[in-house]
Amino acid sequence: MQNQQDVLFQNKVDKEIRIEPKDWMPEKYRQTLIRQISQHAHSEIIGMLPEGNWITRAPSLRRKAILLAKVQDEAGHGLYLYSAAETLGISRDEMYHQLHTGKAKYSSIFNYPTLSWADMGVIGWLVDGAAIMNQVPLCRSSYGPYARAMVRVCKEESFHQRQGFDILYTLGKGSEAQRKMAQDAINRWWWPSIMMFGPKDDESPNSIQSMKWKIKRFSNDELRQKFIDVCAEQVKVLGFTLPDKDLKWNETRKHYDFGEINWDEFWQVIQGNGPCNKERLEARKKAWTDGEWVRDAATAYAAKNKAA
Amino acid sequence: MRLNICNGTQKFMLNKIEFLLHLADNALIIGHRSSEWCAHGPVLEQDIAISNIALDYIGQARNFYQYAALRLNELPPESSVFNLPATEDTLAYLRDANDFKNHLITELPNGDWAFTTLRIFFFSSYQYFLYQQLIQHEDAQIAAIAEKSLKEVTYHLRWSSDWVIRLGDGTTESYQRMNTAINALWPYTQELFQENNFLQPAKNILAQIQIDWNEKIKNVFEEAGLPLPEKSIQHKGGTQGFHTEHLPIILTEMQLLQRAYPNCEW
Numbered sequence: 001m002q003n004q005q006d007v008l009f010q011n012k013v014d015k016e017i018r019i020e021p022k023d024w025m026p027e028k029y030r031q032t033l034i035r036q037i038s039q040h041a042h043s044e045i046i047g048m049l050p051e052g053n054w055i056t057r058a059p060s061l062r063r064k065a066i067l068l069a070k071v072q073d074e075a076g077h078g079l080y081l082y083s084a085a086e087t088l089g090i091s092r093d094e095m096y097h098q099l100h101t102g103k104a105k106y107s108s109i110f111n112y113p114t115l116s117w118a119d120m121g122v123i124g125w126l127v128d129g130a131a132i133m134n135q136v137p138l139c140r141s142s143y144g145p146y147a148r149a150m151v152r153v154c155k156e157e158s159f160h161q162r163q164g165f166d167i168l169y170t171l172g173k174g175s176e177a178q179r180k181m182a183q184d185a186i187n188r189w190w191w192p193s194i195m196m197f198g199p200k201d202d203e204s205p206n207s208i209q210s211m212k213w214k215i216k217r218f219s220n221d222e223l224r225q226k227f228i229d230v231c232a233e234q235v236k237v238l239g240f241t242l243p244d245k246d247l248k249w250n251e252t253r254k255h256y257d258f259g260e261i262n263w264d265e266f267w268q269v270i271q272g273n274g275p276c277n278k279e280r281l282e283a284r285k286k287a288w289t290d291g292e293w294v295r296d297a298a299t300a301y302a303a304k305n306k307a308a
Numbered sequence: 309m310r311l312n313i314c315n316g317t318q319k320f321m322l323n324k325i326e327f328l329l330h331l332a333d334n335a336l337i338i339g340h341r342s343s344e345w346c347a348h349g350p351v352l353e354q355d356i357a358i359s360n361i362a363l364d365y366i367g368q369a370r371n372f373y374q375y376a377a378l379r380l381n382e383l384p385p386e387s388s389v390f391n392l393p394a395t396e397d398t399l400a401y402l403r404d405a406n407d408f409k410n411h412l413i414t415e416l417p418n419g420d421w422a423f424t425t426l427r428i429f430f431f432s433s434y435q436y437f438l439y440q441q442l443i444q445h446e447d448a449q450i451a452a453i454a455e456k457s458l459k460e461v462t463y464h465l466r467w468s469s470d471w472v473i474r475l476g477d478g479t480t481e482s483y484q485r486m487n488t489a490i491n492a493l494w495p496y497t498q499e500l501f502q503e504n505n506f507l508q509p510a511k512n513i514l515a516q517i518q519i520d521w522n523e524k525i526k527n528v529f530e531e532a533g534l535p536l537p538e539k540s541i542q543h544k545g546g547t548q549g550f551h552t553e554h555l556p557i558i559l560t561e562m563q564l565l566q567r568a569y570p571n572c573e574w
């Protein structure tokens with residue numbers, strides 16, 4: 001049943017008028033956004049782990065500084081996004097709690113291990129690349145605080161992608177061992193990267209409503225195809241190959257055809273059975289638990305000094 | 309790195325290069341430790357803050373290494389047995405632990421947040437007064453790096469002082485942890501003021517830095533309600549290349565790729 005408020009709300013959305021925190025919104029819209037934004041925030045934070053891994057092992061001081069700055073940016077993204085979610089009436093602590101108890105999800109890509117320096121290149125190129133593809137449309141999300149957070153995030157993501165591409169480009173011009181390292185990393189990350197766009201459209205039940213509310217603007221399959229088309233060209237510039245024997249330009253479709261995605265793996269990782277699900281969550285829980293006395297002390301100190 | 313001494317002017321230059329390496333090593337190693345917090349901080353805002361501090365340190369290290377490399381490459385090749393031409397990366401990645409001249413305090417493992425912030429407090433107080441001297445250095449490049457770094461260090465000092473005060477005057481647990489950190493770190497503080505043959509500017513300046521440093525520590529500890537430690541054993545040797553067991557482990561990790569795949573571009 002559609003009531004007056006629902007109709008007014010949908011009219012605003014249709015006219016591209018931004019929804020702001022104080023505006024009326026359907027409860028389902030609020031819940032969907034909380035889920036989506038907090039998932040995104042968690043992904044930024046969990047995403048710091050696989051790359052943070054290599055900061056102390058970066059092969060030059062310049063690369064070290066760039067990687068550290070990049071991972072720090074991801075923390076910043078987490079911060080903007082948690083703040084955007086908070087405008088919908090959920091606290092950051094509550095979102096952490098959902099993450100730590102496994103109730104909230106995060107992007108499955110971060111459940112794969114980073115095994116060599118080349119992984120830093122591939123993550124920048126493919127993972128940040130896929131994130132950009134997903135996120136640029138979110139800069140026009142109907143929800144104001146989310147859209148504004150995404151504008152800031154996307155600016156930095158394109159720098160992330162460039163530094164990743166640059167790492168791979170350098171490896172590609174390097175020694176045999178470096179080229180091997182890079183190709184191996186591309187082989188491991190390619191399929192998980194194209195899974196980042198989510199299940200096929202006919203298996204993505206929430207999508208239709210989200211499109212109508214303009215918190216999603218393109219379908220999973222559309223974005224995935226666009227990403228594959230871009231990467232299939234870029235990989236040639238790098239001088240490497242993508243691990244898909246069915247990848248082929250289709251003149252009729254004007255798109256690249258590609259092989260069957262292993263959806264079983266996709267669902268396994270989402271359900272927590274990926275290679276690093278446990279480690280990633282444990283690392284976040286440990287940071288949070290170990291930090292508890294610090295946060296308590298800061299709170300106690302602030303309270304004393306307010307009183308004084 | 310052994311540097312063979314040739315004549316007076318070169319000896320002067322070699323001392324300067326060793327001094328630059330000392331400054332760079334200090335910044336790199338404490339930067340390495342600080343960067344280990346990235347993605348593991350107690351709260352997101354502080355994760356960002358300490359990553360920022362790590363970035364500043366690595367930036368300082370790069371400036372000093374780059375300048376040391378420039379000066380090294382001007383020396384006649386026979387005066388150095390080290391890989392030439394030197395770059396910031398050959399200096400950071402291809403020297404062994406006993407070539408590193410950092411103070412021991414920078415290489416100790418991070419411990420908890422009390423240890424980490426207290427270490428940065430002790431060390432940035434030292435850097436703060438040292439760089440204030442170095443901005444008047446007769447070498448314009450050293451003076452310029454010191455001036456740029458001093459802005460960063462001023463922030464590190466404020467940030468870490470705030471944490472020492474907050475934890476000292478926070479909860480019983482945080483007070484106790486800060487106390488434990490003081491006892492663990494104090495034996496590594498006096499090395500900061502120990503004379504060594506390459507240290508510039510003039511040696512008596514260290515005595516002044518020590519006086520200023522003591523004053524700063526005293527004031528912050530007073531505000532935090534923390535006791536100043538009694539005299540304790542003091543460890544030293546870092547500036548001569550005698551390190552703790554931690555430094556070779558840091559370097560094994562840090563230098564991994566440069567050592568495993570020599571002569572590569574990254």
Ligand SMILES: [Fe+2]
Pocket residue numbers: 044073074077153157
């Ligand atoms: Fe991000």
Ligand SMILES: [Fe+2]
Pocket residue numbers: 044077131135153
């Ligand atoms: Fe993102």
Ligand SMILES: [Fe+2]
Pocket residue numbers: 074128156157160
């Ligand atoms: Fe990113």
